[in-house]
Amino acid sequence: MLSRTANELYWMARHIERAENTARMLDITSQLALLPYRQMEPGQSWAAPWAIPLITTGIATDFYARHPVLSPENVLDFLVCDASNPSSIAACINAARESGRAVRGSISQEMYEDLNLTWLELQHYTLERVLSQGPSDFFDWVKRRSHLFRGATFGTMLRDEGYSFIRMGTFLERADNTARIVDVKYYTLLPSLDDVGGAVDYYQWSALLRSVSAFEAYRKIYRDTITPVRVAELLILREDMPRSLHACMGEMYEILKGLSDAGTREPERLAGEIHAQLHYGRTEQIFATGLHEYLMAFLDKTSQLAQEITDHFLVPVQR
Amino acid sequence: MPATFYNEMHAADAGVRAHYRQFDHWLSTTAPDRVAQKRSEADLLFRRAGITFAVYGEAAGTERLIPFDIIPRIIPQHEWRMLERGLKQRVHALNLFLHDVYHEQKIVKAGIVPAEKVLGNAQFRESMRGVDVPGGIYAHIAGVDIVRAGEGEYYVLEDNLRVPSGVSYMLENRKMMMRLFPELFAREMVAPVDHYPDMLLENLRAVGPAGLPNPTVVLLTPGVYNSAYFEHSFLAQQMGIELVQGRDLFVKNRVVFMHTTRGPQRVDVIYRRIDDDFLDPQAFRADSMLGVPGLFEAYLAGNVTLANAIGTGVADDKSMYIHVPDMIRFYLAEEPVLSNVPTWQPSRPEDLSYVLAHLADVVVKEVHGAGGYGMLVGPAATQAELEDFRARLIADPGRYIAQPTLALSTCPTFAGTDIAPRHIDLRPFVLSGRDINLVPGGLSRVALREGSLVVNSSQGGGTKDTWVLEA
The missing domain is CATH 3.30.1490.270 (Dna Ligase; domain 1)
Known part of the structure; x- marks a missing residue:
C-alpha cells in the first residue's frame, strides 16, 4: 500500500478518536464543574475544572494566548469550534474528513459517506447552538458519530493493510488519551488528603470512569467502592477493558506482528516491550514508581512507537 | 439567434419523438410530488456521497455539487451507431496525426497542415520527436465534445486529448437514475455504461512498456484541491489501482517507483491527470510541486508509459481542429463521418x-x-x-x-418546478489501447440558465444521464 495512503488512513482514525476523546474530556469537565469546587480550593485556579482539558492535552498556553479568561464559554469555543486550534473537535473532524477524502478510494463508500455526513452535520453546530442545547447533547453527538464510523469501518472495510493502519491510529490515540485522563485525576484533582474518600472524591472518580465508559465495568468487576488503585488497575492493566492501556497496546502489538517484515522489526519489538510491561505489570509496582511517573514514561514510549511507525511505514525516507 | 431549436424530445409538429415516448408516458403518469421528492433525494445523495467539484477562483477547498437533472438525454440506436463510427474514425486519425508530427511529418510535407502551425504551436514538444510510444498511441483517453444543431445534425465542437474529465459523472448519474427510478430501466432497454473503468484499465494495461505482461498501473492526481479530484479517486478506486500524487513517486536509474509500506514498488503505466507542464520539474516547469523529478527521462527511456502521452496538446487546440477532417482523409482515405463546426x-x-x-x-x-x-x-x-x-x-x-x-439542441429540463427546454451537449469518452472503444453515450451537460449556451460546470452548467437505447 502507498505510504501516503497509509499515513492518511492512520491520521483519519487518530483524528476521529481524538475528537471523541476531546468530547469525553469536556463531558467529564462539565460534570465536575457542577461541584462546589472553588470554595474548597481557594486560589488554585490552575486546578479549576475548566482548566482540566487544557492541562491534560498540554495546550493551556495556546488557550491563554487567545482567551485571557478561563470560562466555560471560552474553553468550549477553543476546544469545540475553533478550527484554528488543531486539537478542537471541529479541527479534528475537518482533518479526518480531509484525510478520508484524500484516500476515499481506499476506504469503503459507506465509511466515506459516514465521515462526510459527520462533517456536513458539524457545519450546523455553532458555539451558541452547543451552549443553548446543552453541551452534553453535542458531546453525545460526537461520540455517536465516532461509534458509527468505527462500526462502518468494522462492518464494511476489507481487512487489508489499510485496515491495520486505521486500527493503529485508533489504539495509539486512545491509549494516549486514557493515560492523560488517569493522570489528571491523580495529580490535578486531589485537593488534600482529608478529602480522599469523601463525596467529592467519589464524584470525581466516578465522573472519570464515566468519561471513558468504564463506570459500569468497574461496578461489575469490583462490586465495591471506587479506589484509585482499582481505577488504575482497570484503566491501565485490565486486558478486557477496551479503553485500557493494556487492551490498546495488545491490539497494537498484534497488528504490528502482522505487518512486520525484515525491514520493520523495530516498531513490532517496541510495541511488544510496552505490551509486556502492561501484561505482566502489577499495581503495587505502578504506585511504587508513582502513578504520574509511570504514566509519563508510558506516554514517552508510545510517542516513540508512533515515531517508529511513521519512519518505517508512513513517511519512509527514500532508500 | 434562431427562434427555434431542435428539441431532443418534442418534434416541432409531430409530438413526442419515438425514442422518448416511453419516458414521456412515465413522466406524465407519475405524481409530481413523487418526482419532486426524488429530485431532492438525488441532491441529498450526491452531497452525502461527496460527489463534488471545486471551483477555481473561490476559496481553496470550496466544494460544489454539479446540478443533476433527472430528465435523461436519450439517443436512439441508429444515431449512436453513426456517432460511434465517427468518433472511432476521428480519434484513430488524431492518434495517427500525433505519431506523424513527432516522426516524419508527412502531413506537413504534403502541405495539408502548415509547418508553422505544428512547429510554432506552444503545445508541440520538440523533445518528443522521434520518441516511440507503445502501440503508437498518444491519446489513450479522448473526450470529444459533440453538439446537435439546426435540423438535428451532429457536429464535433472540440477534441479534448490532454486530460479530459467528466466520465465519473456519467457513471454516477447512471447509478443515481437506477437508484431513483428503477422502474424506468425495467421498461426501457438502456445500454449499460458501468464497465467503463474495466475497459479503461484493460486499455492502460495494453500499453505498458514493451513486453511487460502484467504492468503496475497508477493514477497520478494533482491532489484534493484539484477540481476533478473526486473523479480521480473514483476512477482509481473503480479500477483498483493506487491513486498517487507526485510526492509518492520517485525515479531511480530511469525507473519510476512509488513509496509503499513495503518499500519501493515499480510503476509501469501512469494514467496522469496532470498537464504536461507540471509533470516533471526537471524537464518542464521548474516550479511544479505536483510532478516527479526525472519522470520524463524515465519516459524517454521507455521504462514507463504515460497516458495520455506527452505532447497531445498539439492536436487538440482549436487552431488544429479545423484540420481534423483533412487528417481523416489523409491518414485513413475515408470521408469524415462527423462534421466540424x-x-x-x-x-x-x-x-x-x-x-x-x-x-x-x-x-x-x-x-x-x-x-x-x-x-x-x-x-x-x-x-x-x-x-x-x-x-x-x-x-x-x-x-x-x-x-x-450554433442553435444547440435543447432537452426538457427541470427549471424550478416547471419543465423547460435547455441547451445540451455531449461528451463521449473514446479509449484507445489494443483497439479503439467506447461505452454507449457519454456525459450530457446542460446549460441551466434560460437561453445560455455555456454548459461547463464551472459556468453553472448541470448534467443529465445519457441513454443509448438498445431497441
Missing part, C-alpha cells in the same frame, strides 16, 4: 474582418482555452464585452478562433 481563423485577415463585422453573432474562443473560461458568446454579450473582445482580437488575432453561434 465551420470555423473562422482571425489570423487570416479576411476571416478577422468578417469576425469583427459580425462579432455580435459569433462565438469567439481562445485557441488554447478550456473549461469555458475566456470565451465570448456574441448574441449574449454586453456592449462592453464586445468591445473588449474586439480590442483583444485586433491585438492578438492568432490567439482566437470564431464560430457561428
Whole structure:
C-alpha cells in the first residue's frame, strides 16, 4: 500500500478518536464543574475544572494566548469550534474528513459517506447552538458519530493493510488519551488528603470512569467502592477493558506482528516491550514508581512507537 | 439567434419523438410530488456521497455539487451507431496525426497542415520527436465534445486529448437514475455504461512498456484541491489501482517507483491527470510541486508509459481542429463521418474582418482555452464585452478562433418546478489501447440558465444521464 495512503488512513482514525476523546474530556469537565469546587480550593485556579482539558492535552498556553479568561464559554469555543486550534473537535473532524477524502478510494463508500455526513452535520453546530442545547447533547453527538464510523469501518472495510493502519491510529490515540485522563485525576484533582474518600472524591472518580465508559465495568468487576488503585488497575492493566492501556497496546502489538517484515522489526519489538510491561505489570509496582511517573514514561514510549511507525511505514525516507 | 431549436424530445409538429415516448408516458403518469421528492433525494445523495467539484477562483477547498437533472438525454440506436463510427474514425486519425508530427511529418510535407502551425504551436514538444510510444498511441483517453444543431445534425465542437474529465459523472448519474427510478430501466432497454473503468484499465494495461505482461498501473492526481479530484479517486478506486500524487513517486536509474509500506514498488503505466507542464520539474516547469523529478527521462527511456502521452496538446487546440477532417482523409482515405463546426481563423485577415463585422453573432474562443473560461458568446454579450473582445482580437488575432453561434439542441429540463427546454451537449469518452472503444453515450451537460449556451460546470452548467437505447 502507498505510504501516503497509509499515513492518511492512520491520521483519519487518530483524528476521529481524538475528537471523541476531546468530547469525553469536556463531558467529564462539565460534570465536575457542577461541584462546589472553588470554595474548597481557594486560589488554585490552575486546578479549576475548566482548566482540566487544557492541562491534560498540554495546550493551556495556546488557550491563554487567545482567551485571557478561563470560562466555560471560552474553553468550549477553543476546544469545540475553533478550527484554528488543531486539537478542537471541529479541527479534528475537518482533518479526518480531509484525510478520508484524500484516500476515499481506499476506504469503503459507506465509511466515506459516514465521515462526510459527520462533517456536513458539524457545519450546523455553532458555539451558541452547543451552549443553548446543552453541551452534553453535542458531546453525545460526537461520540455517536465516532461509534458509527468505527462500526462502518468494522462492518464494511476489507481487512487489508489499510485496515491495520486505521486500527493503529485508533489504539495509539486512545491509549494516549486514557493515560492523560488517569493522570489528571491523580495529580490535578486531589485537593488534600482529608478529602480522599469523601463525596467529592467519589464524584470525581466516578465522573472519570464515566468519561471513558468504564463506570459500569468497574461496578461489575469490583462490586465495591471506587479506589484509585482499582481505577488504575482497570484503566491501565485490565486486558478486557477496551479503553485500557493494556487492551490498546495488545491490539497494537498484534497488528504490528502482522505487518512486520525484515525491514520493520523495530516498531513490532517496541510495541511488544510496552505490551509486556502492561501484561505482566502489577499495581503495587505502578504506585511504587508513582502513578504520574509511570504514566509519563508510558506516554514517552508510545510517542516513540508512533515515531517508529511513521519512519518505517508512513513517511519512509527514500532508500 | 434562431427562434427555434431542435428539441431532443418534442418534434416541432409531430409530438413526442419515438425514442422518448416511453419516458414521456412515465413522466406524465407519475405524481409530481413523487418526482419532486426524488429530485431532492438525488441532491441529498450526491452531497452525502461527496460527489463534488471545486471551483477555481473561490476559496481553496470550496466544494460544489454539479446540478443533476433527472430528465435523461436519450439517443436512439441508429444515431449512436453513426456517432460511434465517427468518433472511432476521428480519434484513430488524431492518434495517427500525433505519431506523424513527432516522426516524419508527412502531413506537413504534403502541405495539408502548415509547418508553422505544428512547429510554432506552444503545445508541440520538440523533445518528443522521434520518441516511440507503445502501440503508437498518444491519446489513450479522448473526450470529444459533440453538439446537435439546426435540423438535428451532429457536429464535433472540440477534441479534448490532454486530460479530459467528466466520465465519473456519467457513471454516477447512471447509478443515481437506477437508484431513483428503477422502474424506468425495467421498461426501457438502456445500454449499460458501468464497465467503463474495466475497459479503461484493460486499455492502460495494453500499453505498458514493451513486453511487460502484467504492468503496475497508477493514477497520478494533482491532489484534493484539484477540481476533478473526486473523479480521480473514483476512477482509481473503480479500477483498483493506487491513486498517487507526485510526492509518492520517485525515479531511480530511469525507473519510476512509488513509496509503499513495503518499500519501493515499480510503476509501469501512469494514467496522469496532470498537464504536461507540471509533470516533471526537471524537464518542464521548474516550479511544479505536483510532478516527479526525472519522470520524463524515465519516459524517454521507455521504462514507463504515460497516458495520455506527452505532447497531445498539439492536436487538440482549436487552431488544429479545423484540420481534423483533412487528417481523416489523409491518414485513413475515408470521408469524415462527423462534421466540424465551420470555423473562422482571425489570423487570416479576411476571416478577422468578417469576425469583427459580425462579432455580435459569433462565438469567439481562445485557441488554447478550456473549461469555458475566456470565451465570448456574441448574441449574449454586453456592449462592453464586445468591445473588449474586439480590442483583444485586433491585438492578438492568432490567439482566437470564431464560430457561428450554433442553435444547440435543447432537452426538457427541470427549471424550478416547471419543465423547460435547455441547451445540451455531449461528451463521449473514446479509449484507445489494443483497439479503439467506447461505452454507449457519454456525459450530457446542460446549460441551466434560460437561453445560455455555456454548459461547463464551472459556468453553472448541470448534467443529465445519457441513454443509448438498445431497441
